[in-house]
Amino acid sequence: MEGENFIWPTDTLRVTNRFRTKERPTHHGVDIAESGTHPIFAVAAGTVSKSYRSHSYGECTFIEHQINGQVYETVYGHMQTGSKAFKVGDKVNQGELIGVMGNTGDSHGQHLHFELHRGKWNAKKTNAVDPLAYLEKSLSLIRSNNDTPNKVRTKTKLYLPKSARSWTVYKLDKPPVKNDKDNWAGVLKPSKFGGLQYEVLAKPYQDVVTIQTKDFGKVNIYVASVTGAVLR
Ligand SMILES: [Zn+2]
Numbered sequence: 001m002e003g004e005n006f007i008w009p010t011d012t013l014r015v016t017n018r019f020r021t022k023e024r025p026t027h028h029g030v031d032i033a034e035s036g037t038h039p040i041f042a043v044a045a046g047t048v049s050k051s052y053r054s055h056s057y058g059e060c061t062f063i064e065h066q067i068n069g070q071v072y073e074t075v076y077g078h079m080q081t082g083s084k085a086f087k088v089g090d091k092v093n094q095g096e097l098i099g100v101m102g103n104t105g106d107s108h109g110q111h112l113h114f115e116l117h118r119g120k121w122n123a124k125k126t127n128a129v130d131p132l133a134y135l136e137k138s139l140s141l142i143r144s145n146n147d148t149p150n151k152v153r154t155k156t157k158l159y160l161p162k163s164a165r166s167w168t169v170y171k172l173d174k175p176p177v178k179n180d181k182d183n184w185a186g187v188l189k190p191s192k193f194g195g196l197q198y199e200v201l202a203k204p205y206q207d208v209v210t211i212q213t214k215d216f217g218k219v220n221i222y223v224a225s226v227t228g229a230v231l232r
Helices: 131-145
Strands: 015-017 030-033 039-041 046-054 058-067 070-079 097-100 111-118 157-160 167-170 184-188 196-199 202-205 208-213 217-222
Touching: 046 070, 058 097, 070 097, 111 131, 184 217, 196 208
Parallel strands: none
Antiparallel strands: 015 030, 030 111, 039 097, 046 058, 058 070, 070 111, 157 196, 167 184, 167 217, 202 208, 208 217
8 A cells, every 4th residue: 555655754643634534624634742852754765846934834845656557656745944854856865864843834822734746746736645544554563662753764674695505484373493393494505696685563472573575474584683684
């Protein structure tokens, strides 16, 4: 699902204004508000397409994203003066700090005004979609982990070095034991592929993580640091 590609844009969940409500049908984004200092994160990797100060958006940054062949553009408004970290043409990574929540432009109280456009932004905002619908996955992750939003902004990855010729993976139902052949799911060959990389889905036991493999499906793998595996 496309929504899985976006993360929550700040470290507070306090939504104060939703997308195109009955009261404000021309509000084409969501407002997330909190006092204090709050980082603003790029919701996905992309290229900065606009960066300026306007009467409405205040200090703002626009980022263009290409996700599975679809162009998206995100807008981050009312940022603190002097906090913008990128200029037009800069490449940004998902989760990268792009500014700090502020109160610039047409804003009454500090908040982030965030817009998501499926397609490019335009003055009539015809491509605007409800950001919360796309950020739902990120929200439910935050809630189920009881985490602060910025902690889930990047998923942990497992890297198996190309120096490793073979790496045993295990079935999910019981703890991996090296000599228990009944428990083997298969063998990965990192050296054959110049190293391998997986997204960590779970950490069921100490030094064991669950990954999705192409050949063996979901498996457990032993990743103590002595093995040469890197979690990042
Ligand atoms: Zn707003």
